[in-house]
Amino acid sequence: MRGILYIIFLITICSCSGEESSIGPLNSSGAGGSLARFTINGNLMYVVNNTQLKTFDISQGNLSEIASVDLGVGIETIFPYGQYLFIGANDAVYIYSMEEGIPTPISTYTHATACDPIVVNGNYAYVSLRVNSCGQFTGENVVEIIDISDISHPVLIKSLTDVQSPYGLGINGNALYVCQGTNGLKIIDVSDPKVPVDINSLAVNAYDVIITQNRVILTGGDGIYQYDISNSEALQFLSKIAVGQK
Amino acid sequence: MRTLIFILIILALNACYYNEGPAEFPAGEVMGYQPIYATEDDLEIAFVNDQPIENPGKIYIYQQYLLINDRLKGVHVFDNADPKNPKSLGFIRIIGNVDIAIKGFILYADQINDLVAIDISDIKNPVELDRKKSIYTYNEQLPPQDNNYFECVDDARAHLLRGWKLTQLYNPQCFR
Structure with missing residues (x-):
């Protein structure tokens, strides 16, 4: 009898964790989109762990915690834009203001369950939703374009369904870069976000991207690629640092 | 019962x-x-010879350097002054690291459950400035x-x- 009780007890305590199934830093299966755990704005550093948003003062070089806010479970990523913090969680995108230093909640966009980097440009936020992201089935592969011109009322204005397994996103002026894992990189003109137009695509493993000074740096499954884009969005190969290479 | x-x-x-x-x-x-x-010793941050990239994660541009996180291992340092020919300089060993950010000359990195501030004014000689334990x-x-x-x-x-x-x-x- 004791044995049965023990077994039931073990099943109870050990299987509870199933529902959390979020991408953790130790879930390093291949090159996933980058998982941001903190971001810096001025002299303040914002750190997300699974449930909290913590604020550190870093003006003196050390880490001095000045605030901690409980957000619930399932926080995956954090992205700063202007005076706002976009926090991607399992159930929603939370928008906080950094205007007062210590973050204050502004609004919640519940349609998305965002595990992947969110990018923001001007009045629009872009969120990639991937089937099986966060280890849970989200239903479809889509990049959502959200109008945030009224930051307290984010509104979905367009779902880009013509994307495959979207991971990291990048924005360069009016060009949205969508990393599609093994399905390559896609570049979409979003100057009219309601009528996005495909510009270019590249057959390369693409998981994350940064765009800086006319250069695109791409994290692929097999290496880091650099391209020159000074000539519009036509990517000119510069170099590759291969996985396995010193 | x-x-x-x-x-x-x-x-x-x-x-x-x-x-x-x-x-x-x-x-x-x-x-x-x-x-x-x-082990506790593994937590020590050190600059070591360049390592093969195994599982690239976050990338970061700092001055002329390109920093590439290798998941749970640390950060590869490349001199990227010529993007056509990035040169490997070495590896900042930060066991358990997945995310990095830089302000000024300080590299902030998570390390397993800790958050660490590292002086990289001499990138080949990273010095731990502060550590907040069990943030994660x-x-x-x-x-x-x-x-x-x-x-x-x-x-x-x-x-x-x-x-x-x-x-x-x-x-x-x-x-x-």
């Missing part, structure tokens, strides 16, 4: 709701995840995949848990 068992069974069923099926204990010999622990305390305690047996995390070494390996286990006591 019957009532108690009944209640426990209901609890157990509820707990398993998100899993495909309840685990059976004792499990005997099964494949499952085993925790990999770092969540997924680290769970193996990467659902529906697997795993060896329960040793509480005394939970702060040193740096990964999991899939291996043959004997009567593991945990499941997710």
Whole structure:
């Protein structure tokens, strides 16, 4: 009898964790989109762990915690834009203001369950939703374009369904870069976000991207690629640092 | 006693709701995840010779350098003054690291459950300035995949848990 009780007890305590199934830093299966755990704005550093948003003062070089806010479970990523913090969680995108230093909640966009980097440009936020992201089935592969011109009322204005397994996103002026894992990189003109137009695509493993000074740096499954884009969005190969290479 | 068992069974069923099926204990010999622990010494941040890139994560531009996180290992440092020909300078070993950010000449990095501030004014000589322990305390305690047996995390070494390996286990006591 004791044995049965023990077994039931073990099943109870050990299987509870199933529902959390979020991408953790130790879930390093291949090159996933980058998982941001903190971001810096001025002299303040914002750190997300699974449930909290913590604020550190870093003006003196050390880490001095000045605030901690409980957000619930399932926080995956954090992205700063202007005076706002976009926090991607399992159930929603939370928008906080950094205007007062210590973050204050502004609004919640519940349609998305965002595990992947969110990018923001001007009045629009872009969120990639991937089937099986966060280890849970989200239903479809889509990049959502959200109008945030009224930051307290984010509104979905367009779902880009013509994307495959979207991971990291990048924005360069009016060009949205969508990393599609093994399905390559896609570049979409979003100057009219309601009528996005495909510009270019590249057959390369693409998981994350940064765009800086006319250069695109791409994290692929097999290496880091650099391209020159000074000539519009036509990517000119510069170099590759291969996985396995010193 | 019957009532108690009944209640426990209901609890157990509820707990398993998100899993495909309840685990059976004792499990005997099964494949499952085993925790990999770092030692306290492993937490020391050091600049070492360049390493092959294994599992690239976050990338970061700092001055003329391109920094590439290698998941759970640290940061590759490349001189990227000529993007056509990035040159490897070495590797900042930060065991358990997945995210980095830089302000001024300070590199901020997570390390397992800690958050660390590192002076990189001389990039080949990183110096730890500050460390906040146990900022992160969540997924680290769970193996990467659902529906697997795993060896329960040793509480005394939970702060040193740096990964999991899939291996043959004997009567593991945990499941997710």
